[in-house]
Amino acid sequence: MKNVILVVDDDKTNLSLAQRILGPQYRIAACNSGAAALTYLETHRPDLILLDINMPEMNGFEVMQKLRSNIQTELIPVIFLTADNLAETEIKCFQLGAMDFVTKPFVPDILLSRVSKTIELDQYRHHLEEMVNTQAQKITEDAMRLGRIQDSVIIGMANLIESRDGSTGKHVKNTQTYVGMIANELLSRGYFKDELTSSYIEDLCKAAPLHDVGKIKIPDAILQKPGKLTTEEFETMKLHTTHSRKIIQTIIGDIEDEHYVRLVEDIALYHHERWDGTGYPAGLTEDNIPLSARIMAVADVFDALYEERCYKPPVRPIERIMQIMSEGRGTQFDPVIIDVFVDMLPQLKNMLEK
Numbered sequence: 001m002k003n004v005i006l007v008v009d010d011d012k013t014n015l016s017l018a019q020r021i022l023g024p025q026y027r028i029a030a031c032n033s034g035a036a037a038l039t040y041l042e043t044h045r046p047d048l049i050l051l052d053i054n055m056p057e058m059n060g061f062e063v064m065q066k067l068r069s070n071i072q073t074e075l076i077p078v079i080f081l082t083a084d085n086l087a088e089t090e091i092k093c094f095q096l097g098a099m100d101f102v103t104k105p106f107v108p109d110i111l112l113s114r115v116s117k118t119i120e121l122d123q124y125r126h127h128l129e130e131m132v133n134t135q136a137q138k139i140t141e142d143a144m145r146l147g148r149i150q151d152s153v154i155i156g157m158a159n160l161i162e163s164r165d166g167s168t169g170k171h172v173k174n175t176q177t178y179v180g181m182i183a184n185e186l187l188s189r190g191y192f193k194d195e196l197t198s199s200y201i202e203d204l205c206k207a208a209p210l211h212d213v214g215k216i217k218i219p220d221a222i223l224q225k226p227g228k229l230t231t232e233e234f235e236t237m238k239l240h241t242t243h244s245r246k247i248i249q250t251i252i253g254d255i256e257d258e259h260y261v262r263l264v265e266d267i268a269l270y271h272h273e274r275w276d277g278t279g280y281p282a283g284l285t286e287d288n289i290p291l292s293a294r295i296m297a298v299a300d301v302f303d304a305l306y307e308e309r310c311y312k313p314p315v316r317p318i319e320r321i322m323q324i325m326s327e328g329r330g331t332q333f334d335p336v337i338i339d340v341f342v343d344m345l346p347q348l349k350n351m352l353e354k
């Protein structure tokens with residue numbers, strides 16, 4: 001298919017000359033004013049524009065400025081047509097983004113050669129742009145695929161660790177779901193707006209499965225003990241938070257995303273802190289406990305009560321769990337988070353009792 005060239009010139013002789021010279025190789029569209037050219041370009045996309053500089057009403061430079069400020073036309077290559085040989089005219093042509101310029105009267109071979117080279121160059125540019133876009137898309141797809149693999153490895157590893165204490169194996173996925181639901185509900189009600197950005201919530205959900213990885217260093221005898229832990233055993237159990245942070249630092253510490261690494265560390269280290277400062281390992285109080293860990297604490301306790309464990313049956317109905325957890329309002333849990341969570345009872349029931 002022939003390339004299309006738009007020739008814009010108020011001189012009919014020049015238009016017919018261009019048609020005679022270029023017509024055998026190209027399809028020619030002709031406009032005798034800048035305004036007519038701009039109207040034509042609203043519905044057409046030629047491969048090249050030959051644009052006369054000296055035209056009444058709107059000269060070629062003005063047309064060119066309009067072309068370059070319009071996303072539809074900014075990339076169409078333009079060759080200026082000029083009757084003079086002045087250096088400043090030439091400089092202005094290139095400053096405005098012209099690919100080339102041709103002096104009038106036309107010398108057929110020169111016009112043909114400039115036109116074919118400009119079209120060829122533009123086709124290379126277009127081809128290169130497509131290659132870059134394809135590569136960029138491939139890189140994005142590869143990164144997403146790697147991200148999915150990473151996520152499933154993390155969940156798999158966390159599940160493996162979790163399965164040691166005789167839980168149902170759903171804890172990792174469940175707490176991840178609850179954490180996301182709570183964060184989104186808080187955001188929709190206007191709480192913690194500065195912190196709860198969409199990327200924060202995404203990171204929070206990715207981080208949640210790693211909150212208990214430190215349990216890998218807790219002996220089976222303690223993890224799987226059916227009854228109540230002794231004081232000494234409980235002290236050992238409490239260490240899973242600091243173990244978690246150390247493991248996280250080892251496995252993801254070199255990830256360049258500092259924000260994400262910090263979030264995972266906070267969740268792992270502080271998810272057993274309590275609002276009143278009686279939690280562990282640091283005894284942090286209220287807002288000093290990172291928001292991520294305050295949300296995780298609610299999700300973690302809810303799931304612990306809802307699911308069966310080797311040392312306890314599941315608590316039912318869900319209303320009873322909410323009642324138990326409400327008693328920890330302002331002592332164990334952030335009052336805002338627990339209030340919002342209790343309000344989420346209908347959606348939790350809907351999800352869990354299907």
Ligand SMILES: [Fe+2]
Pocket residue numbers: 211212240271272
């Ligand atoms: Fe824990």
